[in-house]
Amino acid sequence: MTTDSALLSRRRSHSPIAYSASPLDRADAVRGDPARLAAVMAGEGARLLRLDGLAPVFSDTGGLVWVPLSDMPGGPQGAELIFLGLDAQGHGHFAPVVADLAGSTAPAAADLRRLLDAMPAADLAIYGGARSLVDWHARHRFCARCGSATRLAKGGWQRSCVNEACGADHFPSVDPVTIMLVEHDGCLLLGRQPRFPAGRYSALAGFVEPGETMEEAVAREVFEEAGVRVRDVRYVASQPWPYPSSLMIACHALADDRAIAIDANELEDAQWFTRAQVAAALAGASDALFEVPPPSAVARHLLEWWMEQAVSV
């Protein structure tokens, strides 16, 4: 039986989903074992990711920059370090906890995005995971339960309250977000948010809330944002998205009619596009009616997946 995932996997062997497929082994057992973690830190090849605020420092070839952990000013002892994992040679890779994100001299958002889109896939995957963790540490220096300070634990995969009477442990969060192509009679519903670049349309999206399945979240979001009722929600693919830490859950759903009623707080516009119009936009045709999301967005993969379906699904 050929499943959607199998189809997607074959295509992904040519074009992996951005921010996925990190080459590092997370080596979960090292995190919770202080002796093993210390040995990895003291290892010859242990290295530290160079960051500028939350942005990477880019090498001459557009990749990440690593410095020996032993060159760290003041040394790694006592510093708050995040253990990202081991490479194939067993070398530990670490990221620094950045207490103050205000001093960054990183490129402006649009330039940064362009540089990241050109980064080698393996480096982008490592950076994405690191960025989510560094950002999480910066936003969780205090205990949400009691207000006391927290300290890094388990190689950066936990923060623990320093107040012994509380002692709460906190873990890096991942927020599930549904993002969906809605189809009716061979056409797709796409929308644009006010913050999008001019001409851009993309898949609708929204956070999964407590108390609902991902299928229920898809239906709720499409109805809230565009007034369209959907059914037959199918999972297609997922992506870690480090802004700040989402799990994008890409889906496809069917609608019974095309009446649109947008929520102006969420969307500036929503329209149905034909297969030919989507194809023209993906090809970057001069007469395309809209601009598709960049290759790093899972919405772009959804559009490409949809075009590859032999018949309307």
Place this chain on the structure above:
Amino acid sequence: MTTDSALLSRRRSHSPIAYSASPLDRADAVRGDPARLAAVMAGEGARLLRLDGLAPVFSDTGGLVWVPLSDMPGGPQGAELIFLGLDAQGHGHFAPVVADLAGSTAPAAADLRRLLDAMPAADLAIYGGARSLVDWHARHRFCARCGSATRLAKGGWQRSCVNEACGADHFPSVDPVTIMLVEHDGCLLLGRQPRFPAGRYSALAGFVEPGETMEEAVAREVFEEAGVRVRDVRYVASQPWPYPSSLMIACHALADDRAIAIDANELEDAQWFTRAQVAAALAGASDALFEVPPPSAVARHLLEWWMEQAVSV
């Protein structure tokens, strides 16, 4: 084309996934509109969920108990209330924020679980969403960014830092968790955690971490816990699980061999079971080799889904 989701939906029309399919309309637009929210609160049918700590108070028929919001001691004004949604008559449903969870006289865990498993499905879905939110509020009375107090906002779907210099907003979290059936040549890999009731085996499971897809999380968890490499991960179903607030992402994956190496920190045992052995366990046969998870667990649905596959997938 008949998809797995379509198959599952048909089956689910008989046996919905526990904690899903809440009959309440979340009415997102009401949350952020103080005037509309006040009108819903003042409405004739507005009601408050009775809780005992995080447990529900059970009615004589085993369902939830609601009291008129206007009967609330001190009145609803000024109280921290969570807006759960509107019923078909437009009546507002609310849950109280419980500052101190210590005073509960609720039944012990095993008894509580039995009562919840017998609760009408619609009440269980409402309770699950409410419980996740009430628990989140109790654990987020302070700002993780600056340590100041937080106050409830947007009908309980947000807490905001009272420190104007910080002003961080915090949102109820949902933690994505993968839970998976691993198959090899018609047999399933199931494991038992030390905390399980005697004889219970279930699907392996683990949190999705920052920087990985759900497929990567499935493969990582199975290898970490059982030493088994998997491929061809397929999504099957999802479930909101309110202990405290997970999105269970139920998957199926294939293994190439049966060598098991368990992580004793995670599992007490893991074994391969034949289709006949799984069938006997699901039927509760007296000679069954193990006990399956209860109907409220998505792992039970995964096992039933697997048995319904006409041929080995």
